[in-house]
Amino acid sequence: MADRPAPWPAAAPPPPGYLPPQRDQQLPSSYPGLPPRPVYREPHPVSALAVVSGLAATTVWFALFGSLGRDLASYAWWTIGAAVSAWLVSLLLAVLGDRGMAVGVAVASGAGLSLAMGFVAARWIGTQDWPLW
Template sequence: MTESKPGWVPPTAGGDRRQTWPGSVPSVGSWEPERPGAARRAPVSTPVRPALTAIRPFFREAHRVRPAMVAAGAGVTVLWFLITMLLAVDLTSTLWVILVASVFAAGAASVLARYGDRGAATGIAAVAGTASAVVGAVVEWHAFVGGAWILW
């Protein structure tokens, strides 16, 4: 077991403790702390591997979601729900009106997400989902506590 493999330095041999595999090429782009007084080498460039000094590309989203547009979409949707709730006369009709308004708002959000402002679509979808969740909670409350299915 004391035979040495080419390219491998046993831990007890001292010196450089990094291990390399046989036939491996030292990595050019690895991070190594600079030593004081050490000369810097030029980057290695091959047709397959371009020079590592090139600036890395950074990608930006084409249509970013802006917080102001999320708030605007949420505000308009809250106004939409308040106006549509004026059509209801009792709790059952209010829940149905909110559910229908949520479906229309979700449709508007999907159209805006595809063709318009995704920030506004995010605000609309958040408010529509919250309204649907509130309707679900009210229906469950009446079903479990009151014993009546309120939507019929």
Template sequence: MAVSESQWKEPGGPAAATAQPGPWPGATGRPVVGPPPRLSAQTPTARPPTPAAAYGAWQGALRPPMFKVSQPRPTYREPLPVRGQSVAIGGAAGAAWMLLFGLLMNGSARSYVWTSLVAGFLAWGAAAILARFGDRGAAVGVAAASGVAVAIAGILVAYRLAGGDWLLW
């Protein structure tokens, strides 16, 4: 089926200029969405409409940024990262420390509990110093190992207390 020249409309020709604006460029006919209301010339915030406003696009209060952002969001890097290897080394050191103090007891449950408490508090102090001035991974390992050892001593105290014997006095 051939199209005659009278039926053919060039997209940028005179027929397109006289046609009613449509919902997108080059469309003719009644627009689906009307253009937004324009500000009057008397208002101090009057500005020329954007090209998208001619086609009924929403002109929100937000404007696009004036600069190009190279990254979508900022990247933060931990200055002193905690590595798994240093946590394991700290845990081994803390376990060895607690074992050394556990071997120093004279064989009674009371001396084991007291030496574990003293060693645990010393280890937590060392972990605090390591966390502030040294390797934070090692501090985590030392604190975890000494915490487990002090918890074991606490379980021993609770077990003996259930039997009617208070170990700490």
């Protein structure tokens, strides 16, 4: 059986200044005037409650506008009008108001418009007649 090789020598400690200072250690006196590290925070944080409120309000908005339509064409046009006005409100909320509410309004209006356009596309595919004219 072969002899065991000699173990590796222990690693030498790194040279001074190689490792960053630990939290409990103070910086050397050669750095006296450094300001503390900045902490970046969102000035207007988005909360989940605001997003859900925007979703709920826009769902009611689309239900009210959609109920005004008598057939698919009028439903689609009312939904397009509701989506355009909701996007304008969302833009206004994003600039001046609550960003969470703006996100909820934008998401719900996109979903509502997609649903209406899905109905329009299904009618168009099924009958080969564009229902919005």
